[in-house]
Amino acid sequence: MITRSPNLLQSIASTRDWQAQLSDAIRDPRALLARLGLDESWLPGAEAGHALFETRVPEAYLARMRHGDPHDPLLRQVLPLASETDAVSGFIDDPLEEAAHTPRRGLIHKYHGRALLIGSPACAINCRYCFRRHFPYAENSPSRAQWQETLDYLRADTSIHEAILSGGDPLACGDKRLAWLVEQLDGIPNLVRLRIHTRLPVVIPDRVDGALLGWLSATRLQTVMVLHINHANEIDASVVDACARLRAAGATLLNQSVLLRGVNDSIDTLAELSERLFAAGVLPYYLHVLDPVAGAAHFDVPDDEAIRLVDALRQRLAGFLLPRLVREVPGERSKTPLISMQGPHS
């Protein structure tokens, strides 16, 4: 069980109701622009993008943006733009061909040894570059009975050792349901690890409350939480505190980022991100090149530029601070490293 220090208890006691923060998230482009003091000339484009993929920005995340700066790297991740309506060759609705790997409702089984469960169809934030922005969540939101089928699948395939909760964002789910699900996973003998892919501790750090820490620390499964942070400005004191609570509950913290034009496509920005992550107890793990999802082409950084950036980063950082530059290729049995693909740096 978790041993809570007085500081940790105080930190948990000061968290605000995350569900209220979730439902109060900004969902209107006009309100988003007004809150940041931005010019209305951005509105037509924002509304066009919003019509394709709804705006969603929690206040706790918005508070870390620079007022009056339309190019703020956090805002750029969430502000809908007219360019999302452009049809760009090669950018499609299901770039990872996940529909072909869904043996049960809410279950994606692509890689040996691990299976991914869609823990929740919802997210606390809508990232404009999300490769699941067109994912048919409505068809993949299992009921309790359907969960049972998924659990039976995991039990029957004894080669599966790791259950991955993903989404949407699995932590958008209530703790009662998550506690039930994790207890069921706990009871599957072939599982040794639980991995949780989430952005919630970053965008609403108060999500890491006593109820979450309760089920997280109670499982026999080794827990790995893979956060998603793209820029050092996302890591404020509240995120550092949330990470400390998660680590105190026994979770190993990793981060995956996406290389995004106009957000983190510079050596200084990536170096600062790695340093700030490590200072918060989070290991930089993956730097993904953009998945070619329709609506996100304006974020794309070409492979040769991505490789140059990471090579330069290697000169700057200790090896354990260097994320692996990868791409997810449909049909491949694992993520594909870009550097080793080039030969000399493998």
Ligand code: SF4
């Ligand atoms: S799944 Fe992740 S990347 Fe996609 S919108 Fe949700 S939080 Fe953002």
